[in-house]
Amino acid sequence: MTARARTVHLWGGLRPAADGAESVELHAGTIRELMRVLCEQYPKLEPFVDEGIAVSVNGTIYRDDWSQVLPVDAEIYLLPRIEGG
Amino acid sequence: MGKDTTFKARNFNSVGTRPLRPDGIDKVTGRARYGADFSMPGQLQGCILRSPHAHASIKSIDTSKAEKLKGVKAVVTRKDFITKDADPALLTVLDNCMAGKTAFYDGHAVAAVAAIDAKTAKKALQLIKVEYKVLKHVTDVDEAIKPKAPLIDKKCFTSGVDPKPSKASNIAARSEFGHGDVDKGFEKADVIIERNYKTGQSHQGYIEPHACVASYSPDGTADMWVCTQGHFDFRAQCAGILGMDASKLRVTSSEIGGGFGGKTHLWIEPVTLALSRKANRPVKLVMTRDEVFRASGPTSATSIDVKMGVTKDGTITAAEAELRYTSGPYAGSWARLGAMTAFACYDLDHVKTVGLEVLVNRPKTTAYRAPSAPMAAFAVESMVDELAEHIGMSAVDLRIKNAAKEGTRASYGPVYGPIGIGPTLEAAKNHPHMKVKLGKNQSRGMACGFWFNFGGQSCTDLNIGPDGSATITVGTIDVGGARASLALVVAEELGIPYERVKAVIADTGSLGHNDMTDGSRGTFASSLSAIDSCRMAIAELRNRAAQIWEIDADDVIWENGEAKAISKGAAGNSNREPLSLANLAQSAHKTGGPISGHSQIVADGAGVSFATHICDVEVDKETGQTSIVRYTVIQDAGKAVHPTYVEGQFQGGAAQGIGWALNEEYIYGDDGRLQNPGFLDYRIPVCSDLPMIDTQILEIPNPNHPYGVRGVGETSIVPPLAAIGNAISNAIGVRMTQVPMSPPRILAALNQE
Numbered sequence: 126m127t128a129r130a131r132t133v134h135l136w137g138g139l140r141p142a143a144d145g146a147e148s149v150e151l152h153a154g155t156i157r158e159l160m161r162v163l164c165e166q167y168p169k170l171e172p173f174v175d176e177g178i179a180v181s182v183n184g185t186i187y188r189d190d191w192s193q194v195l196p197v198d199a200e201i202y203l204l205p206r207i208e209g210g
Numbered sequence: 211m212g213k214d215t216t217f218k219a220r221n222f223n224s225v226g227t228r229p230l231r232p233d234g235i236d237k238v239t240g241r242a243r244y245g246a247d248f249s250m251p252g253q254l255q256g257c258i259l260r261s262p263h264a265h266a267s268i269k270s271i272d273t274s275k276a277e278k279l280k281g282v283k284a285v286v287t288r289k290d291f292i293t294k295d296a297d298p299a300l301l302t303v304l305d306n307c308m309a310g311k312t313a314f315y316d317g318h319a320v321a322a323v324a325a326i327d328a329k330t331a332k333k334a335l336q337l338i339k340v341e342y343k344v345l346k347h348v349t350d351v352d353e354a355i356k357p358k359a360p361l362i363d364k365k366c367f368t369s370g371v372d373p374k375p376s377k378a379s380n381i382a383a384r385s386e387f388g389h390g391d392v393d394k395g396f397e398k399a400d401v402i403i404e405r406n407y408k409t410g411q412s413h414q415g416y417i418e419p420h421a422c423v424a425s426y427s428p429d430g431t432a433d434m435w436v437c438t439q440g441h442f443d444f445r446a447q448c449a450g451i452l453g454m455d456a457s458k459l460r461v462t463s464s465e466i467g468g469g470f471g472g473k474t475h476l477w478i479e480p481v482t483l484a485l486s487r488k489a490n491r492p493v494k495l496v497m498t499r500d501e502v503f504r505a506s507g508p509t510s511a512t513s514i515d516v517k518m519g520v521t522k523d524g525t526i527t528a529a530e531a532e533l534r535y536t537s538g539p540y541a542g543s544w545a546r547l548g549a550m551t552a553f554a555c556y557d558l559d560h561v562k563t564v565g566l567e568v569l570v571n572r573p574k575t576t577a578y579r580a581p582s583a584p585m586a587a588f589a590v591e592s593m594v595d596e597l598a599e600h601i602g603m604s605a606v607d608l609r610i611k612n613a614a615k616e617g618t619r620a621s622y623g624p625v626y627g628p629i630g631i632g633p634t635l636e637a638a639k640n641h642p643h644m645k646v647k648l649g650k651n652q653s654r655g656m657a658c659g660f661w662f663n664f665g666g667q668s669c670t671d672l673n674i675g676p677d678g679s680a681t682i683t684v685g686t687i688d689v690g691g692a693r694a695s696l697a698l699v700v701a702e703e704l705g706i707p708y709e710r711v712k713a714v715i716a717d718t719g720s721l722g723h724n725d726m727t728d729g730s731r732g733t734f735a736s737s738l739s740a741i742d743s744c745r746m747a748i749a750e751l752r753n754r755a756a757q758i759w760e761i762d763a764d765d766v767i768w769e770n771g772e773a774k775a776i777s778k779g780a781a782g783n784s785n786r787e788p789l790s791l792a793n794l795a796q797s798a799h800k801t802g803g804p805i806s807g808h809s810q811i812v813a814d815g816a817g818v819s820f821a822t823h824i825c826d827v828e829v830d831k832e833t834g835q836t837s838i839v840r841y842t843v844i845q846d847a848g849k850a851v852h853p854t855y856v857e858g859q860f861q862g863g864a865a866q867g868i869g870w871a872l873n874e875e876y877i878y879g880d881d882g883r884l885q886n887p888g889f890l891d892y893r894i895p896v897c898s899d900l901p902m903i904d905t906q907i908l909e910i911p912n913p914n915h916p917y918g919v920r921g922v923g924e925t926s927i928v929p930p931l932a933a934i935g936n937a938i939s940n941a942i943g944v945r946m947t948q949v950p951m952s953p954p955r956i957l958a959a960l961n962q963e
Contacts, residue, residue, distance in 0.1 A: 136623055137386030138546075141372035181624035185914060188664050190814040202624035205385070205546055207662055209729025210414075210471025210577035210924055 128154040131195065133163070134202040139178075142169035156180050157191040159201070177206030213742055213811065217911045217918045224701040225917060228854045229708050231694040233465070245421030245437030245464045246496045253423060254283050254324040256485050256495030257331035258478065259338050260505060261313030261320055264347035264571040264882025265360065268311055268340060271321055275337040281330035284489035285338070287321045291484060292453050300450045302540050306574045307451075307480050313342065314362065314539030315571050316883040317504025324485040324493045347571040347882040351536045352513045354380040354570045362539050362569040369541075380569040382541035387549050387622045388530075388562035395528025395560025399519025401600045407589035409931065409949040410875030411511035411536065414578050415866070415894045418467025419502045424482040425492035431458045432483060437466050439473040439687050440726025445718045451480040452487070459483075462717040463687050470866070471577030472507030474728050503887035507576035508876055510535035510544045514589040516552075520597045526612045528560040529553050529621075533586060537567045538574035547582035551928075552590050553621035554660035555631050555820065557614045561621045571882050577728065579863060580661040580924035584870065584931050588949055591657035591932030596945060605656055605936070606639045609822075613658075630846030630910045631658060631820035637906055638822040643842040652828045652839055655937025659821045659928025663921035665813030666725035668735040671716075672700065672743035672807040674751075678792030679710045682743070684736045685724025688715060690862070690923060691855030692732045698851055699737045699917070703744035705771030706791055722810050730921025733851060734912075735813035737919055747807030754801040755789045815914025816921050821845035823864065823929040827937040831960060834953030836872055836938055842904040848912040848920030860926045861903040867930025869895040875950050 134148045143149055144167075151166060153159035159180065164171045179188045181202040187193050188206050195201060236242040273285040288310045293301060309318045321338050325331035346360035353359055359380055367375050370384040396402055422436035432454065438444050441463040449456040466473065478495050486493040497506065517530045531552050535545035545565030552563050598608040613631045620626055638644065638656060648654060671683040682700045686692065693713035701708040725731065748768045755773035756763040765783050766773050772790050775783035798805050826840035843860040850856040873893045877885045886892045911918025935946045944959045 134623060137388075138370050141370070145372075184620075184624050184627035185815045185817070186624075186662065186664070187814040189666060189812040193814070200625050204623055205543065205550070207547060207550070207664065207729070208543065208577055208581060209662070209664060209731065210474070210579040210581050 128152040128158060129197065131201060133159065136204050138205065139170060139173055139203060142173065143167045154195060155191065156187060156193045156195065159195065160191065179204045179206045215738060215815065215914050215916060217913045217915060222702060224698045224708050225849065225851050226853065227698065228852060229694065231691050232697065232713065233688065233693060242465045244418050244467050248423050248435040248464060249494065250423055250425055250492040253492040253494050254326060254489055255328045255331045256322060256324045256482055256493045257328065257335055258319045258481065258501070259321040259335045260501065261309065261316065261318040263313055263342055263344050264316050264349065265345040266313045266342035267345060268309060268313060268320060269343055270341045272339040273321060276323060276334040279330065279334050279337060281326040282323060282334045283326070283491060284324040284485050285321060285334070286481065286484045286488055290488065291451060297450060300447060303447055303476055304451050304480060306540065307476055307478070315573050317501065317573060319481065319505065322481045322485055324489045349570050349572055349878045349882055351511050351534050351568050351570065354568050355534065355566065362571065366569060382537065382567040382569055385546040385549055385565045386563070389619055390560030392528045392530045392560045392562045396519045398521065398527040400522045401597060402517065402519040403593055403596055404517040405593060405947060407514045407516065407592060407947045409512045409585040409588055411508045411572065412870045412874040413503060413508045413892065414468065414470035414472040415869070415874070416468030416470060416472055419497040419499060420477050420506060421496040422479050422482050423492060423494045424486040426483060426487040428490060430454065434459065434461045434479065434483065435464060436461060436479055437464045437473060439466065439469040439689065439728055441687070442685060442718050442723045443726050444476060444479055447476055448480050448483055452483055460717055460719040463715060466687055466689055469689055470579045471581060471728060474726050475507065475576050477506045499889065500887045503892060504884050505573055508573055509578040510537060510575050510582065510585065512548070512585040514586065516589045516593050518593050518597060520601060522601050524601060524603045524608050524611045526556060526558060529558050530562045531589065532564045532566065534566045534568050535582060536570045536572055536575060538572050539569055540574050541569070542567055542575050544575055544582045548586040550622040551583040551660050552586035555614060555658045556612045556621070557618040558621060563621065572876070579866065579927040583659065583661055583928045584867060587657060587659050587928045588931035588935060591929065592935050592947070595936045606635060609658060610635045610639065628910070628913065629818060629820060630908055633908050633910060634820055634822040634844045634846060637844045637908060638824055641824065641842060641844065641906065643824045643840060643904065646840065648826060649828065651830065651941065652826055653937050653941035654824065654826050655933045655935065655940055656822065656824045657929040657932035657936060659925055661730070661819050661925040661928060663734070663816040663819050664729040664731055665735040665816045666729070666731050667723055667812055668739040669722035669724055669810040670736060670739040670743045671721065672740065672747050674747060674791065674795050674805040676795055676798070678790065678795040680704060680706065681712050681714055682740050683714045683716045683721060684740070685716055685721045686732045686736045687727040689727050689732065690859055691852055692736065695733045695851040695855060696736055696740050699740050700744055703741055704748070704791060705769065730923040731813070731816065734816050734915065734919050734921045737851065738813045738915060739809045739811050741916055742809035742811060743807035745807070746809065747805060750805050750807070751791065751794050754794050754798065754805065757801045758789065758797065759786055817848065817912040817914060819846060819920055819922070819925040821925045821929055823933040825933040825937045827934060827941055829938055829941040829956065831942060834956035836951065836956065838868055838901055840901055842906065843926055844906040844908065845922065845925055846908045846910045846920065847922045848915065849909055849918040850907050851919060853907060856907055856922050857905040859922045860905040863924070863926025864903050864930055865895055865900055867927045868900065868934065871931045871934040871949055871951060873950050873952055
């Protein structure tokens with residue numbers, strides 16, 4: 126089954142590695158798929174993915190769970206993987 | 211995590227009650243064992259030699275005289291650590307624990323000794339000859355970004371800018387967040403204010419200093435006992451630095467006398483392990499208070515430029531900030547967190563934040579409770595009050611009018627789901643505190659705060675004892691009552707009394723990896739795992755009952771701590787006498803052996819958190835002394851598992867914020883050396899400095915936890931700097947723009963006026 130086309134928003138720090146784009150279009154059904162396709166389409170983003178990217182799905186932030194299914198029409202926003210105290 | 215974590219409204223029996231914490235008696239009677247309380251037969255005493263210079267290249271280190279001193283068993287320097295092909299991130303960790311070619315700050319470790327006693331070890335330190343070439347230093351964040359500032363790292367080229375800079379600088383990274391067009395937004399404003407705010411570098415101020423005992427065996431395995439917020443991460447990093455398999459190093463965590471983020475990083479642990487390896491004896495190393503201040507965990511010092519615009523009717527039209535945070539001599543992501551959180555409380559069409567990570571000759575910046583958010587909140591929330599004053603609107607009404615809500619695009623990017631900033635503000639507006647009459651020289655302030663919270667990896671075991679009592683084994687350190695909370699969760703799931711559950715923190719050899727207790731994740735993530743473990747054990751308990759009754763397991767339910775047969779299958783099942791947990795445990799040897807549950811998860815969906823604080827101060831205009839007269843914390847906690855410890859977290863964050871706001875600050879001399887490395891000159895608040903801090907818990911359920919639990923540990927430190935700053939500014943009629951607002955600063959502000 127072909128994954129849906131999605132708009133993925135990038136935080137400012139990622140944009141230089143994605144040709145300055147604020148958002149990118151790609152096909153992905155899960156966070157894992159999203160990360161893979163992102164690196165395939167924008168190889169300069171791979172170091173950021175390796176360092177750690179969190180994914181906001183409709184406002185809920187996923188730092189680690191790459192098995193998360195991306196709901197239809199969900200807002201997807203990539204964020205830095207934050208630290209806490 | 212692949213499990214159903216959806217919130218389901220329910221009535222609780224155990225969760226939400228306030229039983230005594232299981233570690234309480236040991237802690238108040240002195241029986242509890244903290245890091246420095248552990249000892250081993252034949253152990254040596256470790257001591258560390260530290261740089262007296264703020265910035266110096268290390269030309270040579272001669273340890274020969276120290277090694278010859280009677281009673282000295284090992285001396286280590288950087289050359290005792292294998293660094294070839296090492297992970298660059300671990301090399302940075304190591305460089306902070308033991309300097310390489312350069313000492314980057316006053317207190318940077320350069321050598322270490324293990325000897326038969328402390329006296330001998332200290333004498334040996336004096337015999338180590340280090341030849342330094344003193345370099346120019348810089349400790350101030352704004353001085354460090356000037357073109358002619360001494361360069362901390364010649365290979366530091368600012369990341370996050372395109373194209374990559376051709377010249378090295380002390381700005382390690384730039385990050386940007388926001389949306390809209392701030393210039394257009396400012397055009398719509400009736401009032402625009404621009405200001406610079408500064409905050410001093412503060413320490414977490416944990417009472418227990420860093421301490422550990424390491425025992426490295428000739429067979430290549432090792433044990434470590436340590437005070438830490440994350441013994442699994444300590445294991446992974448120490449093993450990496452020492453070139454060991456992680457499984458060969460077993461780390462046991464002690465009780466922890468405060469961490470607040472400062473015990474998420476390594477400081478002395480790899481050094482202690484290296485000393486033990488070289489000496490072939492156990493080694494104990496405990497930092498002095500002087501060392502804790504000079505060489506561990508302060509937060510960033512900051513300089514923040516803010517610009518905000520508002521219409522006469524109270525709509526904030528645009529907001530912009532540049533946030534410069536010190537990160538010590540190594541690149542960090544502290545300004546980025548400030549830039550993400552600065553305007554997170556508000557619904558803004560046009561917003562832009564830029565964070566700059568600035569290298570300086572200060573100790574490596576470390577996480578401190580909602581790291582970086584309090585400083586950003588100080589700047590922004592101070593300006594929100596000033597905007598309100600300019601347009602003649604109350605500070606609380608301006609905040610309510612502009613508060614973020616479900617559907618708001620957060621200043622850091624995504625659109626919010628259900629959030630609690632609005633309810634905390636409404637609760638503040640209606641709180642009795644707001645109506646208390648103020649006395650002479652007293653004034654009131656308020657502020658809001660935001661923090662992300664997160665989850666992470668957690669792994670738990672649930673074991674049913676032969677008498678039907680239960681042990682929940684977790685791998686997250688208990689920093690604030692988590693054992694009580696997790697025992698309540700297990701009692702709730704199993705349907706047994708809290709008193710029949712014991713929560714235990716396992717060593718690294720006894721459970722799968724657990725992330726640290728940070729990011730307000732301890733109770734959120736480990737309770738998810740504990741619930742999962744319980745549900746696995748309950749499934750097994752139903753099977754055991756089905757065996758005894760010789761019926762299908764589908765005809766057995768678990769209810770109120772008992773297995774009950776239902777008549778879904780064979781007729782007449784419901785006439786059977788229920789089997790209690792104790793009944794099933796006692797017969798376990800006849801039904802398949804021990805009964806247990808296990809869970810390993812990656813917890814996500816912690817849910818963001820908001821708070822509103824109200825503060826009354828009394829300022830003595832002759833001395834500049836500020837007293838906190840009244841203080842109220844209102845915060846969305848999701849479901850409060852143990853309300854007393856939720857309140858404790860609220861109060862603890864506020865108390866630390868009060869200290870930071872009024873007194874706490876690293877003070878450096880012209881020589882770049884820390885002038886106040888002790889609690890006499892770095893003054894944290896004591897009981898007599900604080901009023902009873904009132905709390906109001908708002909229980910807005912987290913949709914991503916079966917009970918609705920959110921993290922609660924960090925958000926409470928975010929608003930105090932600004933709430934107190936606003937109160938003091940209202941009291942003296944002068945806008946305070948620098949933290950701490952110590953008596954000399956208040957007097958200076960009054961005199962300037």
